[in-house]
Amino acid sequence: MNRMSKPLYIQDNKSGKQAKAPVVISPDCPINLLGRDLMQLLQIELKGLPASLRTKGPEDVGLMTTAAPVQIKPKSDWRPRVRQYPLIADALAGIQPVIKQLLHAGVIRECPDSPCNTPIFPGRKADGTNWRMVQDLRQINEAVQSRTPLVPDPHTLLNTLRPENTFFTVIDLSNAFFYVPVHPDSQFWFAFTYAGKSYTYTILPQGYCDSPTIFTQAINSCLSNFDPPRGSQDDLPLPHQTVILHRCAAFTASFDN
Numbered sequence: 079m080n081r082m083s084k085p086l087y088i089q090d091n092k093s094g095k096q097a098k099a100p101v102v103i104s105p106d107c108p109i110n111l112l113g114r115d116l117m118q119l120l121q122i123e124l125k126g127l128p129a130s131l132r133t134k135g136p137e138d139v140g141l142m143t144t145a146a147p148v149q150i151k152p153k154s155d156w157r158p159r160v161r162q163y164p165l166i167a168d169a170l171a172g173i174q175p176v177i178k179q180l181l182h183a184g185v186i187r188e189c190p191d192s193p194c195n196t197p198i199f200p201g202r203k204a205d206g207t208n209w210r211m212v213q214d215l216r217q218i219n220e221a222v223q224s225r226t227p228l229v230p231d232p233h234t235l236l237n238t239l240r241p242e243n244t245f246f247t248v249i250d251l252s253n254a255f256f257y258v259p260v261h262p263d264s265q266f267w268f269a270f271t272y273a274g275k276s277y278t279y280t281i282l283p284q285g286y287c288d289s290p291t292i293f294t295q296a297i298n299s300c301l302s303n304f305d306p307p308r309g310s311q312d313d314l315p316l317p318h319q320t321v322i323l324h325r326c327a328a329f330t331a332s333f334d335n
Contacts, residue, residue: 080104090120139183139256139281145296147261148282151223157193158217162271165200170273172209173200177272180211185256189278192269194218212285218267219287228291258282258289258296 082100089096097119112122165173180186196218200209259281260268268279268286282289 080106088116088120090122093121095120139185141259141281142257142296142300144300145258147259148264148288148292149261150264150267153221153223156221158221159193159195160197160214160217161195162197169200169209172202173198173211173272176200176209176211177277181277185281186277186279187265188275189266189269190276192266192276192278194267194269195271195276196269198270198272213268213270213283215268215283215285215287219285222267222287225288225291228294256281258293 081103083103085098085100087096087098088101097116099116099119117123177186196214196216198211198213200211202208203210260279265278265280268283269276270278282292
């Protein structure tokens with residue numbers, strides 16, 4: 079029978095660092111598992127992962143290899159072109175490193191010949207220091223043919239959980255829409271202007287009307303053999319009956335991702 083121990087001192091023999099925390103004692107678990115909580119306390123990092131799986135920055139992304147490049151169909155010959163309104167100096171300076179990171183990651187590219195343009199309006203993140211870029215794509219959404227919405231209902235998803243599952247983890251897919259590429263012939267739709275230059279997205283941007291639907295279809299196809307319940311867009315649930323099974327599954331998922 080599983081039980082929780084009293085707080086124990088646990089030491090990393092390589093670094094000499096110690097942490098005090100309770101552990102789960104389970105006769106059914108064939109190996110010792112070190113949870114993420116203890117790994118953080120002991121400042122232990124996974125070194126065995128291939129370099130290609132590690133991110134190089136907060137805006138770094140990896141494309142979903144099973145997702146076909148998105149092609150956008152217009153309603154008419156109208157190509158919205160809205161001028162960029164003036165931005166305050168703090169916003170211009172704050173968004174500069176974000177633009178550089180997105181360019182380096184291939185998320186955006188220069189696009190001087192696009193017939194479209196829509197304004198961006200940088201906003202501060204919750205930490206009050208860093209900035210995020212938001213693009214007003216409302217007129218683009220009006221100009222293109224939208225798809226039938228296909229986004230999971232959270233209430234329906236919760237009803238698929240089994241009552242015996244008492245341990246849960248939710249994996250949040252960072253920059254989820256950025257996993258899906260946009261076809262080169264359709265990238266011009268998402269052009270914007272920064273510091274006198276025109277850029278556009280090479281992947282699905284936030285604010286595009288079909289991004290949630292397209293991403294949901296792509297992730298469902300990619301995870302067609304994934305046993306746990308389907309998630310809501312970029313959130314994947316991992317429910318289990320025992321803490322041991324749950325930690326094993328979460329540990330495996332961290333490597334699979």
